[in-house]
Amino acid sequence: MSGARPNILFLMADQHRVDTLPAYGNPTVQTPAIDRIAARGTVFERCYTPSAICTPARASLLTGLHPFEHGLLSNYEWNSGHREELPDGLPTFSAALRDEGYALGHVGKWHVGRHRGPDAYGFEGRHLPGALNPYDDEDYTAWLDEHGYPPFAAHEPVYTSAADGSRGHLIAARLAQPTEATFEAYLADRAIEMLRRFADDGRPFSLSLHYFGPHLPYLLPDEWYDRYDPSEVVLPASMSETFAGKPEVQRTYSAYWGADSFDDAQWRKLTAVYWGYVAMIDHQYGRVLDELDRLGLTDTTAVFATADHGEFTGAHRLNDKGPAMYEDIYRIPGIVSIPGGEPGRRAEFVNLLDFTATILDLAGAPTAGCRGRSLLPLLSGEPAHGWRDELIAEFHGHHFSYAQRMLRTDHHKLVVNPEGIDEFYDLDADPHELHNAIDVPRHAATVRDLRLRLYRELVARGDRFAQWLAFRGGIPESERVRPETAVEARIG
Template sequence: MTTPRNILFLMTDQHRSDTLGTYGNPAGTSPVLDELARTGTRFDRWYTPTAICTPARASLLTGYAPFRHKLLANHERNVGYIEDLSDGQFTFVESLRDAGYNTGLIGKWHVGNEKRAADFGFDGPDLPGWHNPIDNADYLAYLDENALPPYEISDRIRGTLPNGGPGNLLAARLHQPVEATFEYYLATRAIEQLERYAEDYQRDDKPFYLALHFFGPHLPYIVPDEYFDMFDPEQIEMPKSMFETFEGKPPVQKNYSAHWTFDSMDIEVSRKLIAVYWGYVKLIDEQIGRVMDAMTRLGLADETSVFFTCDHGEFTGSHRLHDKGPAMYEDIYRTPGLLRVPGAPEGVVREEFVSLLDCTATILELAGLDAAPAVDSRSLLPLVRGEEVAWEEDIVCEFHGHHFPYPQRMIRTDRFKLVVNPDSVNELYDLHVDPDELLNVYELPEMFGTRTELMTRLYSVLRERGDKFYHWMTSMYDVGELGYDPTLSGLDEATYDGSRTEGATP
């Protein structure tokens, strides 16, 4: 099979996998993406390395886990971490440019603060920020050129903060036609860029990488009438984890629930929020459809690999939470992942644990380039081709904080998930018995063997990677025999490397 060199990378923000038909949603939210899954590969255990925008996107760009690239928080709520990737940091886009690729990014960048997408070699409008920048000059020019009305909203949905103030805006009705939405604008600009790249490809055999990164369906869910009212809230089945009690859980989760004002809103409001979220997914799916149609029109469909994924998930009321945060539940860590490579088998479903990180090596391999610099990434192409290959039977994810530093590490296997929380209680979930992760069984005596096995495995993975979080685990948990002095002083290695002689003074 000759691997096509062109790449279209479709990405959303804060997108639950269960909003897509191919992942089980029955409401017809995603026919375009469902077709991509039908004609390509769907990954059922696709995880983000961390459920926060900037670090996850930096991992995609570099092929480095967050602890390694060190860009650990969003600029808007950064409380002391670095805010841009280091000079000289490897990125896949610079490798593609060096190999003669056109490289474009239309939409959300959010990888740092001072350094913009253009600084790394991406073509496209500069669109900073965490959500649709509705005051951006290029967007306003688009509205003006097409005689479209400006942004205006009503029917705001929000709760009440613990201090009595108005809660974060969660959703609103947008008084603009579809053609004026930021999502339609992004798809239009992507099609225009695709047309330019197609001309270069067909005239000069110059391949392209084009990324279309939507800012949604990240909250607040702001969509026109058609999508705001598309799905009946009465038909929404609320998540079972809505009955979360936080008993035996880290206290920070209950605090985050209060921050996101879940308990200050009626259940009918929560149903409406999910219905509007689904409408937002439908709006984005339609815009992706416009881009896919353009690719077919330009004769590129059989010569372009197409990715679809997101940076992380969204709670939408699960565990009485919204947004994301210091709670490593499946709702925000397990995300959609689709990949269609022309010539590869259609309708493939893979159960291996894979990561957003693995896109980096896959992109490089599709381009015929060395993937070794993407040190924490592994190409997905063998899985896409339907091959049986040896693969890790677990996945490790990390978190470093959002509104405040809050380090966590998680290991997930087929059945169990262990979350290490240095500030409070650890978490252990039996996902076969408790898929909604309501019951923390970490302290149950009968789980001693399981938690010890998982703790030891997590410790060994972190040590192998060089993630220094393992130093806390060294002294606090049963992680097996140590082969080094955990104080890192260099003063007493003999105690740990077996060279201390019998009879020595203790």
């Protein structure tokens, strides 16, 4: 890429499964806007979140730091004693872009902290906190009135059932509003207004448009609720999950979410509704991309399309996300188009921190403090010399504290669970991660190697979780790095 610094349009969804997109092989769902970005840019086949929880992932995107470093480890709504705001003084890509003369805008879901919104980090934009569409937001209700649209109302709710037979969680409902009155349309309108202001301003800009969906509950107008035929849905093989040989927390979480409340036909319908939500958001992305075209900015704007994490949607008899480090929630869409880039597909492991580094690099800002790596060489079609051959993710809890670390390589996955049995998956033989082979003798050497690789990387990062790996065994004494306490230092 050469020439003037590009504008940046960052499109992020919440709980967006990769397998809903044609760019990743779905033959049924129609997402023409995301397809447009993919046709002009690069589809990263193996893109991952650093943590499959909204706040840790979004804080990592903002700061370029690992979750254990920035300290926002869980969503504030379900906080288990973790901090609720970023510590003062941490780097942010917004501060770096502002120093480079960029105009900054944020529209939609924030969820980086409880009280500090995007304005606290230099963005123009309103603070919309929390996990779900705030249908009572005063600006949204005023927008409805201004356009003569009907107020929010939903009917035909679909709930799970709790173990005692009582009503469980709301999963979906029909929205008694037309598409143009949805919260998703409102956010697109506000993003388009901001685009126009930035175009008039003349400075390079970075605009983030973050949607609250397709996070459950799926509240959609009939047009999208019924858009896809449930008979076209192929349910994931992992719905045959037994939890045999796996951490007990997964069985408990399955019961909490009531995923077994629905039979196959109901799950096909709910999955089809989820697909409709994906398509509805894509429709709004398309409106924003059309405005980019109309303003003559498409050829000078880098566009990102991604998500903070995925969603189970019944896979592994689970819903939402939580203490289970499966591909369903850790692998995310990663599609990037840059001016002058080389369209194509890449198989390298990348994550949201790499997007942070790429944003900084696009703006000509230093990337040294970012834990990610700029994707500009890959986006320009260059060979991936020396690129990482593994990926690490972390989890700290949701609803309750629960620590995990994951190492994902080309063919295998190791998940370390201090409060339960560890997990090892041979992804070639078991792509649906149904069989925990942690104790299978023929995999013993591979498991030892993965433990050591994970340990070394955690030590290099300064992640104290490494001490637990050493305690559990399998780490040679010569490799161990044990922090010395003040008492030990005096005893000698």
